[in-house]
Amino acid sequence: MADHVSDHPFDDALTDDEAAIVDDASRFAADVIEPMAEAWERERRFAAEAFAALGPAGLTGLLVPTELGGRGAGPVALARVLEELAAADLAAAFSAVVHNNMARAVATSGNEGLIADLLPRLLSGETLGAFLLTEPEVGSDAAAIGCLAERDGDEWVITGRKAWVTNASHAGALNLYAQSDPSAGHRGIVSIVVDPEAPGVTRTEPYELLGANAMGTGGFEFDGVRAPVADTLVPVGQAFAAAMVGIDLARILVGAMCCGLLRRSLEVALAATADRHVFGAPVADKQGVQWMLADVATDLEATRLLTYRAARQLQEGLDATVMAAHAKKQAARVTQTRVADCMQVMGATGYRRDAPTIPGGNPLPRHLAAAKVTGYIDGATEIQNVVIARRLWAPATGRP
Ligand SMILES: Cc1cc2nc3c(=O)[nH]c(=O)nc-3n(C[C@H](O)[C@H](O)[C@H](O)COP(=O)(O)OP(=O)(O)OC[C@H]3O[C@@H](n4cnc5c(N)ncnc54)[C@H](O)[C@@H]3O)c2cc1C
Structure with missing residues (x-):
């Protein structure tokens, strides 16, 4: 290799x-x-x-x-x-x-x-474990969640629905974000550990997705579910801000996952095009193919640089919010197109999961479907642009 x-x-x-x-x-x-x-x-x-x-x-x-x-x-x-x-x-x-x-x-x-x-x-x-922020009606605008957590003595009473929960099918502990005071907006949000086996919790069937089905993604419904106030993870007033701080690392890690998808796809495509012959020569000898994979390699290197620069900034305690947004946006975009390019140079074999010429089978169809998911998880691509644009205009608007 x-x-x-x-x-x-x-x-x-x-x-x-x-x-x-x-x-x-x-x-x-x-x-x-x-x-x-x-x-x-x-x-x-x-x-x-x-x-x-x-x-x-x-x-x-x-x-x-x-x-x-x-x-x-x-x-x-x-x-x-x-x-x-x-x-x-x-x-x-x-x-x-x-x-x-x-x-x-x-x-x-x-x-x-x-x-x-x-x-x-x-x-x-x-x-x-699972992380429950998104709801059927609320995704990007996470401050608008409507799942209610009302205080009753030393217990929270939780009512509402959560959607798009990774690990939902097998989770044994939930980190639930809920609204304790709708009039307080994001300052009313609290994060609580909830037992998915508690009375009043319903786990919905896992979704049927284009790809990445191994994440067991699904939803939960809460009908008057009781959880001890002592099991509050981040208190009212701090939970939303805590989730937003953690999102920088989460976005960097999505960038890194894209690097993995791209790297593996490039490796498979390089090997396949060296083995396969067309018109009396390896596919890899065709300049058009070489240039396509050269572009994949460039995008992999560029994505790595952004991703690991953002990771380094975070590690050094610097503000990494904008760099993490750049990294995730770049990573999701190029992965969606470049994995498809790697498939293309392999001809029809690239499209076949059980391709007999690829030892262990062909991961590219699975990687291509999974690449699409990277455009949603931990903030859609458009939300990365919201973050970047806000900072671009910060000097003019005076807003951070
Ligand atoms: C497989 C999978 C697993 C997931 N796992 C989890 C999980 O474990 N926990 C969890 O809490 N969530 C999870 N999510 C949810 C994910 O975080 C949301 O999908 C994401 O935040 C986007 O929300 P939405 O899908 O509701 O889209 P919406 O918020 O409804 O947005 C719809 C469209 O409008 C665009 N948009 C929204 N606001 C703006 C704006 N201001 N400017 C321009 N465009 C905008 C969006 O980018 C999108 O294209 C998961 C999602 C997927 C696909």
């Missing part, structure tokens, strides 16, 4: 511990995700085998401080981990991110009881 595709230009920035985490992720992708990913998609089922192996592989507490049993990885190492996982399968990678975020939230904001009881289950992989 070509060195410029497989050698990662940002590995020098990792500490020895971080490099070990990336190695773990790389092995996990090859040993656990690759062999099963096509079956998860074909059968439209959650990547249960991957989640079962995630804890033993040491990949459930990536964002949890080491003193609490996690691995305390920084943004650059996390991006490398997600690039490795998504090169095998975006759905399994994103499912893992959502779970890791739940573990981080409990470790950093949970009460003693949650840290003693829930955190070990999240770290071992016994319990799967």
Whole structure:
């Protein structure tokens, strides 16, 4: 395989511990995700085998401080981990991110009881986490969520619906965002740990998606569900801001996942075009094909530079909001078109999941469908433009 595709230009920035985490992720992708990913998609089922192996592989507490049993990885190492996982399968990678975020939230904001009881289950992989912000009527305008959390003594009483919940089909712990005071707008939002088996919770059937079905995405309904106020993760007044702070890292990690999809697609296309002959010569000898894949390589390099620059800024404690938006926008856009280009140079074989000439099958149809998802998760592409444009005009408007 070509060195410029497989050698990662940002590995020098990792500490020895971080490099070990990336190695773990790389092995996990090859040993656990690759062999099963096509079956998860074909059968439209959650990547249960991957989640079962995630804890033993040491990949459930990536964002949890080491003193609490996690691995305390920084943004650059996390991006490398997600690039490795998504090169095998975006759905399994994103499912893992959502779970890791739940573990981080409990470790950093949970009460003693949650840290003693829930955190070990999240770290071992016994319990799967999910993040519930989006609702059937509310996505991008997250401050407008309508799921209600009303105080009744030392309990929250929750009523409403949540949609597009990654890991919904198998989640055992929910990080739910709800509105405690509709007149307060985003300042009324609170984040609470909710047990999906509590009375009044209904888990809806997983959605049938174009791709990335292994994320078990679906919805929940809450009808007077009771949760202890003590299980509040981020209190009223701070929860919305906390979600917005976490979104920078989330967007960088989507950028890294796109790098994984692009990298793997380019590798498969390079090998296939070297093997296949047309008009008496390898497909790879045709300049038109070379230029298409050269453009894929350029977009991969550019996406990596933006993504890892944003990761580095975040790691250094600098404001990474705009750079993360640039990275996610660029990554989602080029991945959607460039994975298709990689398929195109492979001829009809590129379109076939069970292509006999590709060892282990052809991941490109799965990667192409998953690439579309990157234009929605952690903020649609248009919302990245909202973030970028707001900052462009900040000096003129005086608004941050
Ligand atoms: C597979 C999958 C998994 C997901 N997992 C989760 C999860 O685990 N938890 C969770 O909470 N959410 C999750 N989401 C939801 C995701 O965050 C939302 O889809 C996203 O925020 C966009 O919201 P929406 O789909 O409701 O689109 P809408 O907000 O309804 O937007 C519709 C269109 O209008 C555009 N638009 C909106 N506002 C503006 C504007 N100001 N200017 C210009 N254009 C605008 C949007 O970009 C979009 O194209 C998931 C989504 C998918 C597809």
